[in-house]
Amino acid sequence: MNQQFRGVIPPVVTPLTADQKLDRESFTRSINRLIDAGVDGLFFLGSSGEVAFSTDERRREIIETAIAAVDHRVPVLVGCIDTETNRVIEHAKVAHELGADAIVATAPFYALGGLPEIERHFRLIHEAVDLPLFAYDIPVCVHVKLPGDLLIKLGLDGVLAGVKDSSNDDVAFRFLCDDNRKAGHPLTVLTGQEVVVDGAYMAGADGSVPGLGNVECTGYVRMWKAAEAGDWKTVREEQDKLAALMRIVTVTNGVSGFGAGVGAFKTAMALLGIFDTNQMPNPVAPLQGANVEAVDAVLRECGLTPVRTPEEVTLSTQ
Amino acid sequence: MNQQFRGVIPPVVTPLTADQKLDRESFTRSINRLIDAGVDGLFFLGSSGEVAFSTDERRREIIETAIAAVDHRVPVLVGCIDTETNRVIEHAKVAHELGADAIVATAPFYALGGLPEIERHFRLIHEAVDLPLFAYDIPVCVHVKLPGDLLIKLGLDGVLAGVKDSSNDDVAFRFLCDDNRKAGHPLTVLTGQEVVVDGAYMAGADGSVPGLGNVECTGYVRMWKAAEAGDWKTVREEQDKLAALMRIVTVTNGVSGFGAGVGAFKTAMALLGIFDTNQMPNPVAPLQGANVEAVDAVLRECGLTPVRTPEEVTLSTQ
Amino acid sequence: MNQQFRGVIPPVVTPLTADQKLDRESFTRSINRLIDAGVDGLFFLGSSGEVAFSTDERRREIIETAIAAVDHRVPVLVGCIDTETNRVIEHAKVAHELGADAIVATAPFYALGGLPEIERHFRLIHEAVDLPLFAYDIPVCVHVKLPGDLLIKLGLDGVLAGVKDSSNDDVAFRFLCDDNRKAGHPLTVLTGQEVVVDGAYMAGADGSVPGLGNVECTGYVRMWKAAEAGDWKTVREEQDKLAALMRIVTVTNGVSGFGAGVGAFKTAMALLGIFDTNQMPNPVAPLQGANVEAVDAVLRECGLTPVRTPEEVTLSTQ
Amino acid sequence: MNQQFRGVIPPVVTPLTADQKLDRESFTRSINRLIDAGVDGLFFLGSSGEVAFSTDERRREIIETAIAAVDHRVPVLVGCIDTETNRVIEHAKVAHELGADAIVATAPFYALGGLPEIERHFRLIHEAVDLPLFAYDIPVCVHVKLPGDLLIKLGLDGVLAGVKDSSNDDVAFRFLCDDNRKAGHPLTVLTGQEVVVDGAYMAGADGSVPGLGNVECTGYVRMWKAAEAGDWKTVREEQDKLAALMRIVTVTNGVSGFGAGVGAFKTAMALLGIFDTNQMPNPVAPLQGANVEAVDAVLRECGLTPVRTPEEVTLSTQ
Secondary structure (H helix, E strand, O other), X not given: OOHHHOEEOOEOOOOEOOOOOEOHHHHHHHHHHHHHOOOOOEEEOOOOOOHHHOOHHHHHHHHHHHHHHHOOOOOEEEEOOOOOHHHHHHHHHHXXXXXXXXXXXXXXXXXXXXXXXXXXXXHHHHHHOOOOEEEEEOHHHHOOOOOHHHHHXXXXXXXXXEEEEOOXXXXXXXXXXXXXXXXXXXXXXXXXXXXXXXXXXXXXXXXXXXXXXXXXXHHHHHHHHHHHOOOHHHHHHHHHHHHHHHHHHOOOOOOOHHHHHHHHHHXXXXXXXXXXXXXXXXXXXXXXXXXXXXXXXXXXXOOOOOOOOHXXXXXXXX | XXXXXXXXXXXXXXXXXXXXXXXXXXXXHHHHHHHHHOOXXXXXXXXXXXXXXXXXXXXXXXHHHHHHHHOOOOOEEEEOOOOOHHHHHHHHHHHHHHOOOEEEEEOOOOOOOOHHHHHHHHHHHHHHOOOOEEEEEOHHHHOXXXXXXHHHHHHHOOOOOEEEEOOOXXXXXXXXXXXXXHOOOOOEXXXXXXXOHHHHHHHOOOEEOOHHHHOOOHHHHHHHHHHHOOOHHHHHHHHHHHHHHHHHHOOOOOOOHHHHHHHHHHHHHHHOOXXXXXXXXXXXXXXXXXXXXXXXXXXXXXXXXXXXXHHHHHHOOO | OOHHHOEEOOEOOOOEOOOOOEOHHHHHHHHHHHHHOOOOOEEEOOHHHOHHHOOHHHHHHHHHHHHHHHOOOOOEEEEOXXXXXXXXXXXXXXXXXXXXXXXXXXXXXXXXXXXXXXXXXXXXXHHHOOOOEEEEEOHHHHOOOOOHHHHHHHHHOOOOOEEEEOOOXXXXXXXXXXXXXXXXXXXXXXXXXXXXXXXXXXHOOOEEOOHHHHOOOHHHHHHHHHHHOOOHHHHHHHHHHHHHHHHHHOOOOOOOHHHHHHHHHHHHHHHOOOOOOOOOOOOOOOOOOHHHHHHHHHHHHOOOOOOOOHHHHHHOOO | OOHHHOEEOOEOOOOEOOOOOEOHHXXXXXXXXXXXXXXXXXXXXXXXXXXXXXXXXXHHHHHHXXXXXXXXXXXXXXXXXXXXXXXXXXXXXXXXXXXXXXXXXXXOOOOOOOHHHHHHHHHHHHHHOOOOXXXXXXXXXXXXOOOHHHHHHHHHOOOOOEEEEXXXXXXXXXXXXXXXXXXXXXXXXXXXXXXXXXHHHHHXXXXXXXXXXXXXXXXXXXXXXXXXXXXXXXXXXXXXXXXXXXXXXXXXXXXXXXXXXXXXXXXXXXXXXXXXXXXXXXXXXXXXXXXXXXXXXXXXXXOOOOOOOHHHHHHOOO
């Protein structure tokens, strides 16, 4: 098993300035805060890292800034997310050139295909770029569930180093962890969950990639250490606290999907002073007014202390 | 909170004779075995109890036989599953008349509707029949997910006594458990999971309704007692063993859905001598030949001891 | 080819009294009006005939009333819609006993299955009941699309007499018509469409089953006769007029699915004096107030003349 | 109404050499053949033009080659398909710079969003690039259906010039055509269908974008001219012949989606001598062996005359 990528590896959210440029200062501040919290790695340009919204130039800028800020303190995984193989390979080569420690790719999307295309896709990426490759299983975006037996096969063949599971299918996840163990643990299996990470750890996950970790990461680090120590009571307590905090993504009105989820993360981070704005990429609007107040209220209920007012955050994008 | 329906409440599988009649003898044998294993209740005519395949006469026969066999040793829940309200109420009145302790109903299905129809549906059932009513959340059959806030509202209004959650949405499940706790625990929240029950218990479930419990129930009883005692190490160990046993539903070929799932349960029960046959209801074929052998192999790997050969079971339906 | 079931065969909507009993008088009035308009058959207890909402007793009452009212003037098809095979066969036997000329059944639903179960399902129904059997392809309710090659095979084997296609998949429909023609036309292929019947006729449909025909049937009869005569200009003109009328199902607010669709049909029929009320079956609410006015406005735009006011119709269910 | 983009506008399939380079010679040959057949425009980099598989460099190469080959004989539409707004705008600027006459964009995909995001997306593209903009409605790839009222609104606001409808929802298509007519025809509404184009023309389509037109375009041109003349008998006859030819995409085995559809188009074009190979982009495999023979047989049944053998085509990619 690859020990390099075990533990808590948050998918880092990308801060923007009011005019939608990369906010390098906020980005570095957030990265330092995550590393100080004790993360085991950082995942840039994931779905919540707004990879789908970022042009090639922006992606390059994010990777460069991230790798400079991390400065080898923890391993860096880079999402190379695009519709089909050749486009993914282009991103992967850039990530390699810029110093990524591992790359993360979904199955092909947009065009319709089947399992043979998915298998060839991962094999071609692996052949093209000499970096550990994680399969990113995210059916809500890609509209296909990666089958466990294909993942294990690609693990045993040395094509895949691991899996980042955002499938929200906890039954398949447990079977994957079991099969992986029986096969000699070729894959590092990470859960992309936020409020049921405790269950994923009981199922045998090698770590987690929680988007909410951008807002509050120390709890996820404590939960992982407790799981490693078999202290399930603590695991559960930490998870309950984090689940309460996750309500920032459900208390808003009139927004949905990425705008509600990453929108709430960015808003919380702006309230907490980590980000300068809660700006979102086109065509998504930032949370404003009553929605910012709702996020603020959840933070306070959970014992976090905003350093900026909701009004200041609402004004930050204008 | 209604304490009456907490704990392990398996959805009882319905045995058939080779000519597809109800096999009352096997049914009574299975019921006694479950009660001896220490279950806290029994759920008849659930999805795995082949409610959808059973005529009104058969449903009545199942309820009568079940209630006589249980003989008040544990509470009896009866599934009143049908397309729309008036049909469900008919089933519920029969269940009431025959002595059920609680009834279980899904949202309406077949015709398209929205949340107002779902809410009126549960209210009308509750008004018509004076028994505790559980909402059965099973989107894979009903094609709608019951929203947590509607469930809590119906709980607070005294319409629903509980929820049987087979939604396979563990994130929504944790939020439901949290909201239920905050609301004063109006609902008894049971998970319909089999291999991730440990996670559901950590999330705060009041019990479980595991179909696999028909094959091996003592493990689920031990897991629940351990969860109640906060002994999460034991919870996890029991779950891992049961997850290994659940592979009986994935080792077969050429079958799917109900035929693969309940087909494997019945086959395992026939191999273990609980049921006389592994017969399935029309239009589903029973497992045969190599598929029976595959189930047999899993049972043996898990330390269970079949008392009949795969060949005997294959011949049992002919 | 079975000539008996070609042409326009509306799925008859079921009128209820304010207290949700079958309104036999309105039902007979509507049936006579349809036959006078020149329909080639009538389909009772289809999806829009509220089969899913009707208890066994109500289904029997509907069939008896319908067959008495029709009095052999046109063939009568009866929907035998239920979750699984044995339940469908029960309904089919009742339909046979009461004098139906043909029966209509969907694939099994609720429990998960595959194509082998679907094929056995139709074969078992055919073996059990000696009446022409139509397969009802309605994925929006049943959540499976019947494959064309299976339908043709069952047609050639004498299991199916025809198909009522409500799949809204016009590509599959054209291929089905083509394959049916090549196979010697074993199936009578009817479209369940309302606003693209012209396209279905160009594709080779043997007739149509338009729910909107309950409101205005003479146009559908003219369209069919024009199609038979190859007068496509008239076909198109009639379709355009009927498409305009179909807007009664899209002009309402706050309702969806069956409540919006059949709710609008019943409301239009109440406004036109065909039905005494626009009452809906539990748990669906009838259209009221502004929604009734919206339907009224569409009728008037299309040149129809309501004989009752929107207010009278709103009050009809109270 | 914009008359510039009415009629038959095939989505041009992109030929590759055996080593997956753009085959400029075959491309030019195919373009000339289409223009000679009388098309009213050409659409490059659509879904069947393998836009999702093409890197930015390849996209540029395709546009440059196409525009040079077309040489202003017909209008050129260019697909600017990518996950989110800023990436689409980049492609649109390149298309503009290289001389496209119009651009075509889908709703955002991959990240989850709602209607507000879709509306802003099209508005932002329109503001950024001064070219007629078509909305590409293709839920099978993008997993959202564009609502008719939003399309009309964007048409009336001058944001959209038209719609390329590949939604396979013929009911919504007819309502869109009707609403467009009532609104003064702000949108040019093109159907992406191949075998039910006759129905789309009866519904009021302004033209068609048939992928099968790459293989046989003269029939589509005759069908459109007949529709314009109100000669529906000819429309239907041409459609029936083209539907028979479309079977090239259903006669193969072991392939699916893009590989089956565009794979069959390329194979037919290689057999007919239009393309030098039937090579497919990574990760899709070209049709081979028995699948090529099956396509060949359909071509011959439809009266087309392959100039190369199936074996030659199978060898063309090796």
